[in-house]
Amino acid sequence: MDGFADALGRAGAWAGQNKYLGAIKNAFQNYMPATIAGAVGVLWCNVLVNNQTGLGKFWSGIMVLEVLNPIFSAMQFATIGCISIGICMLVGQEIAEANGEKGAYPAVLSFILLLMVTPTNFSIFYDTKKKAASYIAANRTGAIDAATKSFGKAVGSFSAIESSYIAATGLFTALLVGIIGLEIYNMFRKNDHLKIKMPEQVPPGVAKAFEVLIPTVLTCIVVGLVELVVQLLTGSELNALIFNSVQKPLQNIIGNNIVAVCVLYIIISLFWCVGIHGNNMVSGVKEPIFRPLLYANVTAFRKGEKIPYVFNLTMLQMFGEFGGSGVTIGLVIAILIFSKREDNRTIAGISLVPGLFNINETVTFGIPLVLNPILDIPFLLAPCVCLIVGYILINIGFCPKIVVEVPWTCPPVIFGFIATGGNIFGAISQLIVIAVSFLVYTPFLFIYERQQNKESAAAE
Known part of the structure; x- marks a missing residue:
């Protein structure tokens, strides 16, 4: 057990000190207020003031507020609809700070580089088959060659940012x-030969700008060359290539894969079992995979389209993390109902209110669950069992797919109601998995307290 704990401890230390995983984790955490603001926009336009899918369908009076819908729609677009811009800037800033650079310029440079690999030039064609105008990214040479066979000659062009890629x-x-x-920028920035030195009389801000001028130009050239090579070899932009060859296949594999999700949560729980914050250890991997799945569902919900994915970030929180990691709300309830030990009941009583807001460090370290061979078994099992139950409830149509991002501190049941777009069966589904968590923990609680009683008797 000690050797296993040491191995997990070393892995946790590596993950905690890894510059790139830390940058990704911090970027998503720092962007969270914006995503919650976007979720408010989705709720307003689709769950509240909407006479097709929301409250307006049952109460026409609320539709007097429809005049405000453009505000909340813009809020959703500027936050969730532009998340790639925000995350790119925040990750770039985190990397720069880890490399010893201060100031906001690295975030700006990250945005510039992202735009360089995003479609911005479009050609307009006349589709002779559909007898209508159509357009296609002008720098997709292969795509244009194929398109012109049915479209004919380009009749115009325009510049824009392809919204899906931001x-x-x-x-x-x-x-x-x-x-x-x-x-790449940091490599050039550290080279003194590439710094333009200004006289001491020049203000520090101006001098700093000239110092990073050549590194900025060279970084843009390198990224531009990579983009050009990708276009020449594939007929597509780097952004599209990464999405189609990496992100989309990964999402399709994991988006409905219960085994992969259970493995992930076993890893998270194992870290907690040795006293390491499991979610922090894997968030740099979990967020980039499951957050896009969430926003794909949000976008489909907003457009009234079929919801594509069962698993996404909010779904995992709703079924695998309610009450905190290990879904320990079931253990807290079991202790309050069955325990005859005053020490356990005191800890459970203190843990109940934080647990309702998905904070469970009190019970995790108070019982404790850390290095507890008896209670660690349900601590590993409960998230997987609850996720499997949630997966089944969604697939049989009892629980709607998750379509709204919810703050992780939102209490269970309310969480389920909001996450499913204001559907009562989302709330009922969370009640079901709370009961499942309770059933998983209860027999192990009896075993654990029996052992505690023996140890207490032996000590006397």
């Missing part, structure tokens, strides 16, 4: 650009 579709690219682009 939303969740471009998230993997945003992370790569923010990390690799800023590392």
Whole structure:
């Protein structure tokens, strides 16, 4: 047991000190207020003031507020709809700070580099078959060659940013650009031969700008060359290539894969079992995979389309993390109902209110669950069992798929109601998995307290 704990401890220390995983984790945490603001926009336009899918369908009076819908729609677009921009800038800033650079310029440079690999030039064609105008990214040479066979000659062009690639579709690219682009920039920045030295009389801000001028130009050239090579070899942009060859296949594999999700949560729980914050250890991997799945569902819900994914970040929180890691709310309830030991009941009583807001350090370290061979078994099992039950409830149509991002501190049941777009069966589904968690923990609680009583008797 000690050797296993030491191995997990070393792995946790490596993950905690890893510059790139830390940058990704911090970027998503820092962007969270914006995503919650976007979730408010989705709730307003789709759950409240909407006469097709929301409260307005049952109470027409609320539709007088429809005049405000453009505000909340814009809020959703500027936050969730532009998440790749925000995450790229924040990751770039984190990498720069880890490399010893201060100031906001690295975030700006990250945004510039992201735009360089995002479609911005479009050609307009006349589709002779549909007898209507159509458009296609002008720098997709292969695509244009194929398109012109049915479209004919280009009749115009325009510049724009392809919105899908600044939303969740471009998230993997945003992370790569923010990390690799800023590392390239840092390599040039550290080279004294590339710094333009200004006289001491020049203000520090101006002198700093000239110092990073050549590194900025060289970084943009390198990223631009990579983009050009990708276009020449594939006929597509780097952003599209990464999405189609990495992000989308990964999402399709994991998006409905209960085994992969259970393995992930066993790893999270194992870290907790040795006293290491499991979610922090894997968030740098979990967020880039499951957050785009969430926003794909949010976008489909907003457009009234079929919801594509069962698993996403909020779904995992709803079924695998309610009450805190290990879904320990079931243990707290079991102790309050069955325990005859005053020490356990005191800890459970203190833990109940924080547990309702998904904070469970009190019970995790108070009982404790850390290095507890008896209670660690349900601590590992409960999240997986609850996720499997949630997976079944969604697939049989009892619980709607999750379509709204909810703050992780939102209490269970309310969480389920909001996450499913205001559906009562989402709330009922969380009540069901709370009962499941209770059933998983209860027999192990009896075994654990029996052992505690024996140890207490032996000590006397």
